Amino acid sequence: MTETKVALVTGAGQGIGRGLALKLAGDGFDIAVVDLPFQTDKGQSVVEEVKALGRNALFVSADVSKRADIVAAVETAAIELGSFDVMVNNAGIVQVKPIEEITEEELNKIFAINVNSVVFGIQAASAKFKELGKRGKIISAASIAAIKGFPILGAYSASKFAVRGITQAAAQELAPAGITVNAYAPGIVGTGMWEVIDQRLHEINGKPLGQNLKENVDSIALGRIETPEDVAGVVSFLASPNSDYVTGQVLLVDGGMLYN
Ligand SMILES: NC(=O)C1=CN([C@@H]2O[C@H](COP(=O)(O)OP(=O)(O)OC[C@H]3O[C@@H](n4cnc5c(N)ncnc54)[C@H](O)[C@@H]3O)[C@@H](O)[C@H]2O)C=CC1
Ligand SMILES: CC(=O)C(C)=O
Numbered sequence: 001m002t003e004t005k006v007a008l009v010t011g012a013g014q015g016i017g018r019g020l021a022l023k024l025a026g027d028g029f030d031i032a033v034v035d036l037p038f039q040t041d042k043g044q045s046v047v048e049e050v051k052a053l054g055r056n057a058l059f060v061s062a063d064v065s066k067r068a069d070i071v072a073a074v075e076t077a078a079i080e081l082g083s084f085d086v087m088v089n090n091a092g093i094v095q096v097k098p099i100e101e102i103t104e105e106e107l108n109k110i111f112a113i114n115v116n117s118v119v120f121g122i123q124a125a126s127a128k129f130k131e132l133g134k135r136g137k138i139i140s141a142a143s144i145a146a147i148k149g150f151p152i153l154g155a156y157s158a159s160k161f162a163v164r165g166i167t168q169a170a171a172q173e174l175a176p177a178g179i180t181v182n183a184y185a186p187g188i189v190g191t192g193m194w195e196v197i198d199q200r201l202h203e204i205n206g207k208p209l210g211q212n213l214k215e216n217v218d219s220i221a222l223g224r225i226e227t228p229e230d231v232a233g234v235v236s237f238l239a240s241p242n243s244d245y246v247t248g249q250v251l252l253v254d255g256g257m258l259y260n
Helices: 015-026 037-052 067-081 104-132 154-177 192-205 211-218 228-239
Strands: 006-010 030-035 057-061 086-089 137-141 180-186 250-253
Touching: 006 015, 006 067, 006 104, 015 030, 015 037, 015 086, 015 228, 030 037, 030 067, 037 057, 057 067, 067 104, 086 104, 086 228, 104 137, 104 154, 137 154, 137 228, 154 180, 154 250, 180 228, 192 211, 228 250
Parallel strands: 006 030, 006 086, 030 057, 086 137, 137 180, 180 250
Antiparallel strands: none
């Protein structure tokens, strides 16, 4: 009998998170699809897609900016799916605003969703791994904006730099328990998030809708927009035994935009 392996993916109702859920299901993981309550229908569709791949799945509604929600989601995944092996802190939001206009409320919101959630996710997952005696893997969403600050994405860039810092620190703290902590740094991915960015940039700089997206895509060495599947290839590696000797890293998967 093969051992059950369970991965939890936050923000898995759409976009990159959905792509990660399907890829990890293809890799043999049962999947906890986590997203906000208003995404329940989309989340249930992802659950059905995972089941069509022959894996078990369930939707768990949670707001990742709330610690109790994340702890409860991890608990539900472990109990209902029978194990807990990989935590993917993928959920995030973007804000597209000049730095001089960002409000205190907006700053608190983006840090609560993009940063606090990653700390809570690391806390909840490491506690569960230790309880189950697992050498688990924690994987979080960074961005090219975690490596270089982007204008008009100042608060977003700051939040993703924070994810990089937390990843490096947590990797060192959790290494003695055999838990690895890494992050993926996508570039320009064709999801709902870039629809928001393109719309807001259009409102700010007056370029026609689609133009800001096109200019960014034109700067990608590999010459095309990134897909959730492109990101999923890297996350699949980080979730697999092939990455057992990799920790504290932020892996760029951007088609050639930034170079380290
Ligand atoms: N789209 C892009 O070009 C890039 C995206 N990323 C990062 O990848 C991650 C996923 O992004 P996309 O799929 O593109 O975005 P998206 O906007 O298409 O999907 C984000 C998902 O997160 C969920 N979510 C938002 N707030 C939440 C909360 N408080 N609790 C639970 N779920 C919540 C949304 O409901 C949605 O399903 C984000 O962390 C983003 O910052 C990083 C680099 C590039
Ligand atoms: C959404 C995002 O991370 C960028 C840099 O476009």
